[in-house]
Each structure stands twice: as structure tokens, then as C-alpha cells.
Amino acid sequence: DAGVIQSPRHEVTEMGQEVTLRCKPISGHNSLFWYRQTMMRGLELLIYFNNNVPIDDSGMPEDRFSAKMPNASFSTLKIQPSEPRDSAVYFCASSLDRYTEAFFGQGTRLTVV
Amino acid sequence: DQQVKQNSPSLSVQEGRISILNCDYTNSMFDYFLWYKKYPAEGPTFLISISSIKDKNEDGRFTVFLNKSAKHLSLHIVPSQPGDSAVYFCAASARLYAGKSTFGDGTTLTVKP
Numbered sequence: 001d002a003g004v005i006q007s008p009r010h011e012v013t014e015m016g017q018e019v020t021l022r023c024k025p026i027s028g029h030n031s032l033f034w035y036r037q038t039m040m041r042g043l044e045l046l047i048y049f050n051n052n053v054p055i056d057d058s059g060m061p062e063d064r065f066s067a068k069m070p071n072a073s074f075s076t077l078k079i080q081p082s083e084p085r086d087s088a089v090y091f092c093a094s095s096l097d098r099y100t101e102a103f104f105g106q107g108t109r110l111t112v113v
Numbered sequence: 114d115q116q117v118k119q120n121s122p123s124l125s126v127q128e129g130r131i132s133i134l135n136c137d138y139t140n141s142m143f144d145y146f147l148w149y150k151k152y153p154a155e156g157p158t159f160l161i162s163i164s165s166i167k168d169k170n171e172d173g174r175f176t177v178f179l180n181k182s183a184k185h186l187s188l189h190i191v192p193s194q195p196g197d198s199a200v201y202f203c204a205a206s207a208r209l210y211a212g213k214s215t216f217g218d219g220t221t222l223t224v225k226p
Contacts, residue, residue, distance in 0.1 A: 095212035102212035104156030
């Protein structure tokens, strides 16, 4: 299995632009997570899907952030409009079910200038 | 309020010796604990976990100890190898949502040859 695949690996955008991060979870995994890593806040959970349904989005920082999972093999995290403080590494992770550990993708390093 | 704390940002040990990484938590609702290892430019990789019904779990060179009364867990690596050099994250969750974890800030382990 190729593991969790995220794209792009790096994204540089200007403040105010829309940014879309993409994730393909491991086939057969029913749970998907979006995490963000920053120096100030460490690794924090943004949103969690189970069977394509958002279960907990309490970690989404603002309305500028939205996430979708239209099917079991694809998810997006969108930031509109982006701000410099959104600069971080965004990780997508998936797990077989809600009882098991998560497998992480390599992350997308987002820089908003 | 940081619910999972790794008080040592870094640890350096000699190859062949034991590495002990520590983690404290404050939320009594946590009943499942995980350790992840992270190399630069990669996502965290699951290492080992422990349920609150146990006080020890062993997997090869890695052993996790849990002291529920002290809300403390530790990861022991014996013997340490240079390839173990990485950032180690402690994570805690409710067992029903193992992938939905609260992470510590990480400890950078350096194993010197």
C-alpha cells in the first residue's frame, strides 16, 4: 500500500488566496483526520471524519477553514482566504477504524506570504 | 491548558544504552496512549500503544509503561540505535477514538554512535 498520500507537498501562496490541500487515505480505512503542526501549538487535530461523515470539527480554527470528504478515497482541506498565520505543516491521517492508531501522510508545508 | 506534556525537549544517549522518554497527561478521560516517531520532512509513524487497563506493553526494543495514578507514561528503547534518532511524540485519546489524539510537543532523541 502506498500509504496516505497528500498533495501538494509544498504550497506557497499570497495572503487572501484560496488554498486547497488534498488527501488520499489508505484504502479500506474508515477514519480520516486533518492535523496541523506549528511551532507555537504543536500537532493539533483540526477535524475528524468517520465513514466520510465529519464527526468532530471543533479544532477548525475559523470559518475560513473547511474540509470535505466526498468519498472514501478523497478529502480536501480548504482555506479561504488564507492568512500568514495559517503557515504550518498540514497532515492528513487515516485509520482502519476509530479504535486503531492513525497512519500519517508526509504532510503539506503551507507558506502564506 | 496543555493536556499532554513532554517536559524534555531533547535527549541524547549513547548507542547501545537505554533511552527513556517521559510523558505526563492531565485529562482523566484519556484511556489510550500512543507513541509516534517522526523523522524530518515525514509524517509521524505509529510506534507502540497502551490501553489504560495495562501498565506495560512491549514490542521488541520498545516498551511503554503507564502509571495511571501519576498520570505518567514512559517509552523505553533498549538498546538504542542511531536509527532511532528522531522526534518522539506522546499522544493520548479516548479508546473509542484512538486516532483522534492529543499530542505532546515531542522529544528529540539523538543516539550517538
